[in-house]
Amino acid sequence: DVKVTQSSRYLVKRTGEKVFLECVQDMDHENMFWYRQDPGLGLRLIYFSYDVKMKEKGDIPEGYSVSREKKERFSLILESASTNQTSMYLCASSLWGRFEKLFFGSGTQLSVL
């Protein structure tokens, strides 16, 4: 089975801090995604990547950046955390060209105080 591992389950940061969320997948998937999940809003796509060093903006990229230096690792960066970025962050991966079948990590609940 595909395993998508997110480095932290819970994270508490202060406003203005730079925050790194890490995600690693072990099945050689080309595509990787970062979503945030908020009650009543479902999953909203922040960024995705279909290859090493490639990235595409999703629906809500403002305030975020990403890095994909290796195929298995996709990092989400909050340059200067703000309270409205308190959320559940989900990483996912899929095979190249198979954007419709995603494998998710367990999520990181980020609180920005």
Added chain:
Amino acid sequence: TQLLEQSPQFLSIQEGENLTVYCNSSSVFSSLQWYRQEPGEGPVLLVTVVTGGEVKKLKRLTFQFGDARKDSSLHITAAQPGDTGLYLCAGPGEYGNKLVFGAGTILRVKS
């Protein structure tokens, strides 16, 4: 922009009851997926429906794709506490390069 609307938002039922949740859109989708997310976990894919009118069964769960491929439903027979979770529908975005998710239905099955 393709949107998926799910209803109801929240459902609380007793063990053994039947239920149906819905996923609707004004747009045509080439396929729709249903995911279940248990507390503290990421969503897990349950099924993908591709053909208009298609019905798929997964044990006590029955998934249907509308004839016009604009809507889908999930019916659970004799719900059990283990069915508790958030049910999400999702479909390919306009350019097929991402998934669009509905807001989900939170299901709670009480024993």
